[in-house]
Amino acid sequence: MKFLRMKPGHGEVLLAEGDPSVQEDEERLVEEFRRQLDEGMWAAVPVTNAGSGRREAQMVKDYADIPPESERVIFFPRASGG
Amino acid sequence: MLLALLALALIAVVLAMPLAVRRIEEWRGDRPQRRRGDVHSLDELYDPGRERRAEQRARELLRSCVNEEEWGMYRDLGFIRVAGRHARREIDRGARAAYAYLVYPHKPIVAYVPHSGQLLSEYCVEFPDLTGSGGRHRLPASDDVLAKWMALTSDEDRVIRRANMHLIGRQLDPARVRRDLWRLAEWERRRGDRQRVPQSQR
Numbered sequence: 321m322k323f324l325r326m327k328p329g330h331g332e333v334l335l336a337e338g339d340p341s342v343q344e345d346e347e348r349l350v351e352e353f354r355r356q357l358d359e360g361m362w363a364a365v366p367v368t369n370a371g372s373g374r375r376e377a378q379m380v381k382d383y384a385d386i387p388p389e390s391e392r393v394i395f396f397p398r399a400s401g402g
Numbered sequence: 403m404l405l406a407l408l409a410l411a412l413i414a415v416v417l418a419m420p421l422a423v424r425r426i427e428e429w430r431g432d433r434p435q436r437r438r439g440d441v442h443s444l445d446e447l448y449d450p451g452r453e454r455r456a457e458q459r460a461r462e463l464l465r466s467c468v469n470e471e472e473w474g475m476y477r478d479l480g481f482i483r484v485a486g487r488h489a490r491r492e493i494d495r496g497a498r499a500a501y502a503y504l505v506y507p508h509k510p511i512v513a514y515v516p517h518s519g520q521l522l523s524e525y526c527v528e529f530p531d532l533t534g535s536g537g538r539h540r541l542p543a544s545d546d547v548l549a550k551w552m553a554l555t556s557d558e559d560r561v562i563r564r565a566n567m568h569l570i571g572r573q574l575d576p577a578r579v580r581r582d583l584w585r586l587a588e589w590e591r592r593r594g595d596r597q598r599v600p601q602s603q604r
Contacts, residue, residue: 324463326545328531328538329452331459359533364552366467375469377552379560394467396549397541401566402510402526 321386323352325361325395335395340388353383353393361395453542460544468551474593479585481506482547484554486513504582505550507543510573511565519583524572525565527553 323335336352338345356363364377365387380386386393465473472482485499501522504512510524529549530539541549553561570576 326460326463326529326531326541326549327456328540328542329456331456331542331545332463362553364556366552375467375472376555377467379552379556394463394548394552396545396552397529397531399527399529399549399553399561399564401564402528 321349321390322392323349323356323395324392325356326397332394350383356395357381360398362398363393363395365390365393457542457544460542460548464544464548464551467548471593472551475586475589476544476547479582479589481582482551483586484551487558503554504579505547505554506574507546508540510568511550511554512570512574512579514579514583519580521570521576521579524568524570524574525562526568526573527561527565 321340322337324332325335327333335356336349338349340346340349353363363380365380367376367378367387367390368374369376378387380393464476468476468482472484476482482505484503484505486501486503488500499516501513502516503525504514506512508528510526512524513522514520515522527550529541529546531541532539540546550561570579
């Protein structure tokens with residue numbers, strides 16, 4: 321699983337990568353996930369809707385919410401009124 | 403009297419000496435860091451390809467996340483249509499969404515009625531990265547579109563609540579949006595034709 325973050329002037333940046341089934345990797349991923357949320361990021365996972373077959377995103381607020389088969393989690397700044 | 407003043411001045415200088423020495427040492431210690439910081443910011447300023455490369459990466463990420471139709475729409479028209487999830491009436495719960503959004507890069511999201519083409523409102527929303535270095539807070543254009551797409555398809559209510567809603571015309575020219583809807587209809591018609599041709603040839 322890869323953690324990517326959108327960054328001004330960079331495009332996406334790889335924050336962490338690991339196999340969630342390996343305890344060491346999972347601990348690192350959990351730590352990074354929390355750090356990003358503490359920095360004010362939103363996290364979303366691109367998924368395919370089982371019913372319609374269309375691509376969409378699923379917002380995740382906790383590491384445990386990440387669908388197990390996910391290959392990547394994308395962190396992006398939270399929305400604010402423009 | 404003069405002698406007393408000189409003595410007082412001497413005492414003041416002696417007392418202030420440790421403080422002055424400490425300040426000088428701090429200033430000398432900071433100097434290399436400041437220089438490095440200056441070079442770093444100059445690097446960021448004088449890299450003309452940086453934003454272009456960032457946008458290229460952002461486009462690839464967007465392409466890997468959205469539907470093929472949405473990617474084609476963005477590539478050809480410069481915006482993406484996202485269907486609204488809510489429906490007030492039972493009749494609106496059909497295959498066709500009761501309302502939809504046009505998602506532009508770094509511009510407000512426009513809500514409209516696909517059936518009639520009626521423009522509803524503008525939702526001004528941005529995704530500023532306040533942790534960004536070098537004073538950069540704005541995401542590349544395609545990242546901005548992807549952020550809006552992810553927010554709308556995952557938690558429409560949250561992003562709409564956070565946005566500032568305005569009547570159409572505050573930031574976007576309504577005539578331009580109507581032209582974009584016409585372009586979208588034409589694009590879909592041509593796309594439909596292209597998809598039907600191979601089927602009819604079978």
